[in-house]
Amino acid sequence: MYVATSRPPAAESRRGAVPATVFGLGVVSLITDVSAEMVTAVLPLYLVYGVGVGFLHLGAVEGFYAGSTALSRLLGGYWADRLGRQKTVAAVGYGLSAVAKLGLPAAGGSFAGIAAALAVDRAGKGIRTGPRDAMITLATPADQLGRAFGVHRTMDTAGAMLGPLVAVALLAAFTGYGPVFVSSFCLGLIGLLVLVFFVNAPATAPPARERVSVRRALAAVSSAGPRRVCLAAGLLGLVTAGDMVLYVALQRQGGLPAGVLPLLPLGTAATFLLAATPFGRLADRFGRWRMFLAGHVLLAVVYLLVGLSTGGWAIAVAALLLHGLFYAATDGVLMAHVGPLIPAELRSTGLAAVQTVQALARAGGAIAVGAALQFGSPQVSFGLLAVLLGVGIVAGLKLGAVR
Template identity: 35%
Template sequence: MFMDISSEMIHALLPLFLTATLGASVAVVGIIEGIGESTAAIVKVFSGYLSDRLGRRKPLILLGYGLGAASKPLFALAGAPGVVLAARFADRIGKGMRGAPRDALVADVTPPEIRGRAYGVRQALDTAGAFIGPLLAIALMALLADDMRAVFWFALIPAGLAVLCVVIGVEDRAAPQEGAERRPPVRLADLRQLDRAFWGVVAIGVVFTLARFSEAFLVLKANEEGLPLALAPLVLVAMNVVYSLGAYPAGAWSDHAPPQRLLLAGMGVLSAADLLLALVPGLAGAFLGIALWGVHMALTQGLFAKLVAQNAPASLRGSAFGLFNLATGIAMLAASIVAGLLWETHGATATFIAGAILACVAAALVAGLGRTAPPPGD
């Protein structure tokens, strides 16, 4: 939660900082966002492998949160888009270092019958930070006469608190091992233990992510419809309030409902959000689409984490999260670059129409594959 507060204080203002202050194009914003997210995904593969090999999660979680905190001053000091890219790169390496071990640790310490709820709680806390951060950014923008660099400096405070929480509050739990000797999981013989159900989840996650490009485009859309610079963080506030309120109920629903049902619901909501953003003019249409974007995140993000944990052997759980995040991170890179180029050449409407079409393709893939995981509790 604290790290999300810090990151979203910056992220809520970053697209407009890049375009209005540093003179970057929307295509450059898409490239920076895509590179950042794909970097996190690639690093998650190795952090997941390492946490499985070591049988410990906390050291990598601490390293990841520490690097995330250390990257924050670069945003405040940036004088060109390249420096922002470097800061985003360092921040996302930190996210990658902590992401897979953290998600695997949740599964390590949670009984399978309430795992959906556990990921729902984790997602709700993440997302609470993701709307508290933009609210703080709005307040600080008012107090500091719209000085975005000063807001970025304040983001160091919650980042430091996040690191402190890991140091004093996180209890490590060794990942379950099938034998007495821990073996490096970076071997094809081990990866063959990940069966068709797991790779089905990966395939759906990739197509789904292609439809769900960076939230930076939501900020740019609202600004294009007339939202003032100082109120730009309201975009992420609106999305993440809905996301946070829905994450736990969606997690509880996933504990007793077929995963296919939730995935289809999430993809339908994403398609509706994209169509509203594409076709309904004005701030009212933009914010309704943004709220629905939050609904689809609540329905799907915790569910994907649960499905990865449910369809991977306990001894390869960190590796499985790393592989899933690698695949979806590469998809996010492609989606954000294409979204930025579409915006530059054909406008915002084309970007969101393309997202709606891809959400329908993902829904068709879910319907075609059927259930991608055993029933809850298996």
């Protein structure tokens, strides 16, 4: 039996059930995120305390990590719409990410080889994201999109929580990083198989349409609503620190042991896990764009806490809790807000375009924040970042996308 069925979303919404397609994609994301976070959890520890890189290089790595998905997001979204096969294109992306995990142990100590494997992994993530999110919007009634994305992100984040725990357990049980990478590949492959064999494309497929062209796709994305969302998301992304930089700064500012660094993301993930679905419901009721901007207010408070921290676990715990609430208020909520603004037959391309703008902006922000921390004090760097983020929030209000 398939995880997704052909039952219309309206029938499921009357029962208050999450569409089967959304639940199935959530299972895929849960498994895949265990695989992905096993690797990403050990990267800061390895780079900072193994290789000895500073904030500048760490910011550059994170900028590459965020920005390398840009072109692949657009290609994945465009071809999913052009072929009308969101699930097939998403499967290609999941497959690339799984195979890339084997490239990491094969690279040995070669930085170029590691970078190439990470590039393939990020390309796979970019290809799958737009089609996957489009499947969620196509399978869900418009007035329940915040809830649907909240449920999906909750399951996704459950995997993000398990990944670091599995990685730490493997590092404790075995010597070296090889077992982490091989186990990550196996889980990625399982996630791909679940998608292929147990998740159907949404029953609410787009109607018959003219051939999707680049010009039509660009016209849809550049219409007033999506254009303003892209601009606001880009401005906010430019003043967002990368997660790895934030965690390292928090560990150092708080005087925490270096060994806890791979576990700090768990604080963010646990809060995200608990808050994603409730925040999605609130966004549906009170306004998704308002929720998105409110999340960035929480992020500004996080920056102030990190910059002003004088040591101790209390500030670290508070910062991680607020960081998780930021993601719960923004990640799926942004897609739920912009999805209905884009024609169904161009939904994958449109969502991918918004994600690409945000990813490129965050890549630039990660590099800039890393450079600021390398040559300046954390107090000044994070204080200025909080102020600039406040300016970006005001700009988001002025752009008039609030509803």
